[in-house]
Amino acid sequence: MPYRAPVADIRFLLDHVAGFPELAATARFAEATPDLTAAILDGAGRLCEEVMAPLQRVGDLHPARLENGIVRTPPGFAEGWRAIAQGGWIGLAAPTRHGGMGLPQTLAMAVTEMMSGACLALQIAPLLTQGQIEALSHHASDALKALYLPKLISGEWSGTMNLTEPQAGSDVGAVRTVAVPKGDGTYAITGQKIFISWADSEFIGNVVHLVLARLPDAPPGTRGISLFLVPRNIPDASGDPGARNSLRVVSLEHKLGLHGSPTAMMDYDGATGWLVGEPHRGMAAMFTMMNNARLGVGMQGIGVAEAAFQQALAYARERRQGATPQGGAIIGHADIRRMLAAMRAEIFAARAIALSCAVAIDMADATEQADWAARAAFLTPIAKAHGTDTGVEVASAGVQVHGGMGFVEQTGAAQYLRDVRVTPIYEGTNGIQALDLVGRKLADGGEAAWRLLEEIEQGAEAARALLPEPAGDVWAAAETLRETTEWMLTQDQTDRFAGAVPFLRAWARVLGGHVHLAAARAEGGAGPRTALARVFVARLLPEHVALLAQARAGAAGLYALSDDDLAA
Numbered sequence: 001m002p003y004r005a006p007v008a009d010i011r012f013l014l015d016h017v018a019g020f021p022e023l024a025a026t027a028r029f030a031e032a033t034p035d036l037t038a039a040i041l042d043g044a045g046r047l048c049e050e051v052m053a054p055l056q057r058v059g060d061l062h063p064a065r066l067e068n069g070i071v072r073t074p075p076g077f078a079e080g081w082r083a084i085a086q087g088g089w090i091g092l093a094a095p096t097r098h099g100g101m102g103l104p105q106t107l108a109m110a111v112t113e114m115m116s117g118a119c120l121a122l123q124i125a126p127l128l129t130q131g132q133i134e135a136l137s138h139h140a141s142d143a144l145k146a147l148y149l150p151k152l153i154s155g156e157w158s159g160t161m162n163l164t165e166p167q168a169g170s171d172v173g174a175v176r177t178v179a180v181p182k183g184d185g186t187y188a189i190t191g192q193k194i195f196i197s198w199a200d201s202e203f204i205g206n207v208v209h210l211v212l213a214r215l216p217d218a219p220p221g222t223r224g225i226s227l228f229l230v231p232r233n234i235p236d237a238s239g240d241p242g243a244r245n246s247l248r249v250v251s252l253e254h255k256l257g258l259h260g261s262p263t264a265m266m267d268y269d270g271a272t273g274w275l276v277g278e279p280h281r282g283m284a285a286m287f288t289m290m291n292n293a294r295l296g297v298g299m300q301g302i303g304v305a306e307a308a309f310q311q312a313l314a315y316a317r318e319r320r321q322g323a324t325p326q327g328g329a330i331i332g333h334a335d336i337r338r339m340l341a342a343m344r345a346e347i348f349a350a351r352a353i354a355l356s357c358a359v360a361i362d363m364a365d366a367t368e369q370a371d372w373a374a375r376a377a378f379l380t381p382i383a384k385a386h387g388t389d390t391g392v393e394v395a396s397a398g399v400q401v402h403g404g405m406g407f408v409e410q411t412g413a414a415q416y417l418r419d420v421r422v423t424p425i426y427e428g429t430n431g432i433q434a435l436d437l438v439g440r441k442l443a444d445g446g447e448a449a450w451r452l453l454e455e456i457e458q459g460a461e462a463a464r465a466l467l468p469e470p471a472g473d474v475w476a477a478a479e480t481l482r483e484t485t486e487w488m489l490t491q492d493q494t495d496r497f498a499g500a501v502p503f504l505r506a507w508a509r510v511l512g513g514h515v516h517l518a519a520a521r522a523e524g525g526a527g528p529r530t531a532l533a534r535v536f537v538a539r540l541l542p543e544h545v546a547l548l549a550q551a552r553a554g555a556a557g558l559y560a561l562s563d564d565d566l567a568a
């Protein structure tokens with residue numbers, strides 16, 4: 001079943017649930033008219049269906065490989081990248097003064113979702129380049145911006161993100177790569193990085209690495225890390241790729257999935273780099289890139305979920321097995337219908353949460369109001385973790401719907417599961433996202449959380465006349481969530497951390513109920529979106545009760561089992 005870009009669902013959510021009309025009414029984003037938004041989504045949808053989706057299986061069957069020091073990508077990926085670049089898709093939300101379109105991140109995120117559903121392994125390349133554009137726009141010197149941004153935005157060059165080292169994964173503060181001033185304003189970068197996505201390719205004019213490293217006088221930990229721009233080829237006087245820099249791809253990883261995307265070990269051997277932002281303030285600069293990428297990775301999960309769902313639905317409509325109440329194909333079996341309905345309801349909720357997060361990011365930009373920034377910050381770890389968990393769960397359910405044909409490779413159902421499995425791991429594991437939620441994101445005393453809970457309860461009140469039962473359930477769920485959020489604020493760090501993941505998941509459940517209710521209201525309380533909302537509220541929302549019980553269970557019980565007890 002060929003991938004179909006979910007343009008209609010995205011449009012509906014933007015217009016009726018995520019608050020896009022309010023965003024388009026700001027002076028900053030006045031250009032994002034309904035006509036332009038429709039043209040952008042339709043155009044991106046076509047590119048995804050016609051150019052990117054045919055590359056999905058190719059990437060799996062012809063993995064990226066290293067050949068005499070050159071990274072060779074799967075057949076068709078070069079043309080795919082060029083189509084993305086020439087369509088202007090990389091610079092959709094990039095600054096206009098450097099050649100971007102200056103449109104809302106929300107639209108760029110919607111496009112990210114569709115591209116990920118079409119071909120995740122290729123989509124990572126523009127995602128990282130966009131993150132780099134964002135980081136350079138905010139933190140680089142004017143000279144670096146003028147030289148690099150136009151080429152990154154046009155897709156002539158691509159960008160990477162180099163944080164991870166063998167001893168520095170989640171603990172980025174353990175980075176050992178060093179940067180020594182050369183006395184001419186540049187730095188010599190030496191060290192080893194691992195797991196670097198799209199570190200090189202045979203078809204890109206130049207690859208620009210953003211590298212975390214330590215200056216000689218750096219204090220230990222994250223407060224001593226600086227950010228450097230290190231190009232594969234040092235630009236010459238006219239800005240074209242010049243002499244080769246002292247860096248190389250040592251090897252490519254063999255992975256569970258995502259075979260089309262090269263994941264490299266990199267060696268920097270006194271490579272020339274330029275400081276981005278202030279010395280020792282590299283994490284702050286990198287966070288600009290990571291926040292963008294976190295939401296983008298959430299979108300990746302949702303995109304793959306959508307593609308896996310479409311394929312499972314098509315299979316369920318064709319496959320005949322056993323007698324169903326309606327006769328016909330397996331879609332008539334209650335259990336298959338349960339899975340398909342839950343998959344669709346879950347995708348709808350995750351997409352709405354992620355788009356609401358994107359709108360909050362844009363509103364913060366457009367209005368410079370702290371409330372919007374706090375809302376965006378609170379929703380980002382939820383959108384990342386829940387979007388990617390949804391990717392894995394829906395792709396796994398997709399395999400289940402296929403039965404044995406899901407476990408063999410020719411249907412492609414298994415590839416979705418293998419490919420998406422990394423999304424809860426990279427860009428900060430989902431465990432780390434949850435720690436961020438119960439740590440930094442509640443550090444303001446829960447201001448953003450209380451505002452969201454108020455909004456959920458107001459939404460439920462407004463829906464009560466039209467949809468009394470689901471509205472009552474969502475309202476009650478918000479109250480239960482409020483109690484546990486209050487509890488979280490009074491606990492010590494170990495107990496908060498022990499409950500962080502179920503707490504984040506419970507938030508996603510309750511927000512899911514809220515966005516489904518809003519969609520059902522927009523439809524007048526009758527129709528397919530209302531039926532889907534009822535499925536979510538009846539079958540998925542109740543999970544918040546068990547999740548919140550886990551969230552409040554504390555750490556003592558976990559540590560009562562010693563390391564040896566676990567091994568016994």
Ligand SMILES: Cc1cc2nc3c(=O)[nH]c(=O)nc-3n(C[C@H](O)[C@H](O)[C@H](O)COP(=O)(O)OP(=O)(O)OC[C@H]3O[C@@H](n4cnc5c(N)ncnc54)[C@H](O)[C@@H]3O)c2cc1C
Nearest residue numbers: 161162163164169170195196197263425426427428429431
């Ligand atoms: C395909 C792929 C592509 C990647 N692309 C890039 C890239 O382009 N650039 C880049 O820099 N990196 C990249 N990465 C690296 C990725 O970001 C890391 O794998 C990730 O941050 C986790 O680090 P780790 O693998 O060292 O795991 P670890 O940090 O060792 O984590 C192991 C487990 O311990 C948990 N854990 C760790 N610390 C804590 C804590 N404090 N509290 C609670 N639990 C904790 C984690 O959640 C995880 O479950 C990529 C990885 C993969 C697999």
